[in-house]
Amino acid sequence: MKQHTGFEDQESAYNILLKKVEILQQAIAAEADREIKEINRELSRMIGQVFPNYKVDFDPRTAEGIDKTISLFKGDAQLLMGSEDGYMSSIEKQGSCARRTLLWSALKYISETKSKKNDDGTPVRPHLLLLDEPEICLHPNAIREACNVL
Structure with a gap:
């Protein structure tokens, strides 16, 4: 018998969120594609003056690893420990x-x-x-x- 933890619904909601963010990223990248190509060309031209035959290629990598780029918690989250009625300090x-x-x-x-x-x-x-x-x-x-x- 499988034990239900309540995370099954949350997991599917998380996957739905990831798909929506991926679609949004792709739309933004498509809108910015012309500008990205122009910036790549101009930077490549400038770099080429110093390093002949070098180029710059910015790849927005919109769909790759989206789940690793979303942070659901603040960047300064802490693990605190101490007595229940006393001072709590970081681990x-x-x-x-x-x-x-x-x-x-x-x-x-x-x-x-x-x-x-x-x-x-x-x-x-x-x-x-x-x-x-x-x-x-x-x-x-x-x-x-x-x-x-x-």
Whole structure:
């Protein structure tokens, strides 16, 4: 039985958005095509005076990798950590223990929520994780939790 997460509808809405942005990009590129060609010719002429037989060719690459060019979050997004009723600071300002505990918490979350099962119900193990001294800088409780994750 497939578990519904609610992301199926969001994914299709995201794909629809990508297609609309791609169409818009292509329309803008088509309108600007004459100007792009003229700028390419003029820049090539100028470059050719210094470097004979060189040219400039701007390719707007409208449809390629559109999903990588759209940013749904602010560029200055931060991962903050701290006590619930105290100061929250960026992960870069946390100590080694806090950062490693966050790493293990994230790995545990991934293993619990994203784990795939074989037909017989046993977990699929698709990845290999290599960590040198994984328990270093961890609180004893965090070490036990890391062992459970592994």
